[in-house]
Amino acid sequence: MKLPALSRIRTGALLAWAALACASHAQQPTKIRFALDWVFQGPQAPFLVPHENGCYKKAGLDVTTDRGFGSGDTVIKVGAGTYDVGFADINAMVEYNAKQAKPEDRLIAFFMVYDGASLSIITRKDTGVTKPADLVGKSIAAPPGDASRRLFPILARANGIDPASVNWINVSPEMRETMLARKQADAISGAAFTGYMGVRAVGVPAEDIVVMRFPQYGASLYGSALVVKRSFAQAHAQAITALTQCVADGIVTSIQKPEVAIEALAQRDGLVNRKVEQERMQLSLDWSIVTPWVREKGLGQVDPARLRKSMQDVSAALGIAAPDIADVFTAQYLPAADRLMVPK
Numbered sequence: 001m002k003l004p005a006l007s008r009i010r011t012g013a014l015l016a017w018a019a020l021a022c023a024s025h026a027q028q029p030t031k032i033r034f035a036l037d038w039v040f041q042g043p044q045a046p047f048l049v050p051h052e053n054g055c056y057k058k059a060g061l062d063v064t065t066d067r068g069f070g071s072g073d074t075v076i077k078v079g080a081g082t083y084d085v086g087f088a089d090i091n092a093m094v095e096y097n098a099k100q101a102k103p104e105d106r107l108i109a110f111f112m113v114y115d116g117a118s119l120s121i122i123t124r125k126d127t128g129v130t131k132p133a134d135l136v137g138k139s140i141a142a143p144p145g146d147a148s149r150r151l152f153p154i155l156a157r158a159n160g161i162d163p164a165s166v167n168w169i170n171v172s173p174e175m176r177e178t179m180l181a182r183k184q185a186d187a188i189s190g191a192a193f194t195g196y197m198g199v200r201a202v203g204v205p206a207e208d209i210v211v212m213r214f215p216q217y218g219a220s221l222y223g224s225a226l227v228v229k230r231s232f233a234q235a236h237a238q239a240i241t242a243l244t245q246c247v248a249d250g251i252v253t254s255i256q257k258p259e260v261a262i263e264a265l266a267q268r269d270g271l272v273n274r275k276v277e278q279e280r281m282q283l284s285l286d287w288s289i290v291t292p293w294v295r296e297k298g299l300g301q302v303d304p305a306r307l308r309k310s311m312q313d314v315s316a317a318l319g320i321a322a323p324d325i326a327d328v329f330t331a332q333y334l335p336a337a338d339r340l341m342v343p344k
Helices: 005-026 042-047 071-080 090-098 152-158 173-181 192-201 230-235 237-256 258-268 274-289 292-297 304-318
Strands: 030-035 061-066 085-089 107-112 119-124 139-142 167-170 187-191 209-213 224-229
Touching: 030 071, 030 237, 042 192, 042 237, 042 258, 042 274, 061 237, 071 085, 071 090, 071 107, 071 224, 085 090, 090 107, 090 224, 090 304, 107 230, 107 237, 119 152, 119 173, 119 192, 139 173, 152 304, 173 187, 173 192, 187 192, 192 209, 192 274, 224 230, 224 237, 230 237, 237 258, 237 274, 258 274
Parallel strands: 030 061, 030 085, 139 167, 139 187
Antiparallel strands: 085 224, 107 224, 119 187, 119 209
């Protein structure tokens, strides 16, 4: 039956509107809630660059990036669905997964950021400690949950000393560096770049600080990575790869134009000390991100043999079963290899 002219016009208009609505819906950006590991400081600046240079928007992403409260908190929030993606210590993720009875509740890393773990022991030159073996009989101040403290047995065994041969002093995070400066402890444990800058901030001259980073002394552990639930990644594979590319681009920008990254940080927190945070960011790049492996292979990837060994070490230190590395890291969301290379 032929419709009257007016009805045909109305029907045509409705169909056109529906087509436009569908097109508009199809073009809606993918929302991703992203939790960092800690407060907005220099090491977090590369993750803010994609917001400022438009990378996320161009990729069809609507990303909300929030500060973190420690890697342990970040993995819990991603696991609970409060956030979709997190930047957190891969070892904290593995420990979280070990407590999850259902495989669908576990997380997986998909982009390795800290090829060299930021774990460290920091001391003063006047203690006479210049290498891990010198820590025997010394006191180390740290919060009980500090990652460097909990994984200290790996460093100790790699250097032929008994993990129980040091005296741990429980201290709140904000008092750690102060205790070292006041000589109330021989050393502290913590993230290398954060601890180093913190010790300087409480008055210890740079030339008097000794930083012993785990990767330098045989504990070749991986550090923080981008983590996600498999179900979210599988449902948003293209978006996860796009986010990964934007993060990689943000890191490259931070290497080539550090002032741009610090400007992105300042846009988020106008009270930051640009000089201090640029130095802190540079340390994270030099010590944890741009390693010899990364210069050769590119950002985001892992060495399967090294990851397997590190998982065995971590499982022994934390008293958990060693996971299959296929349940720890996946490369399926990485962009093309040439998009991950760092500048020479």
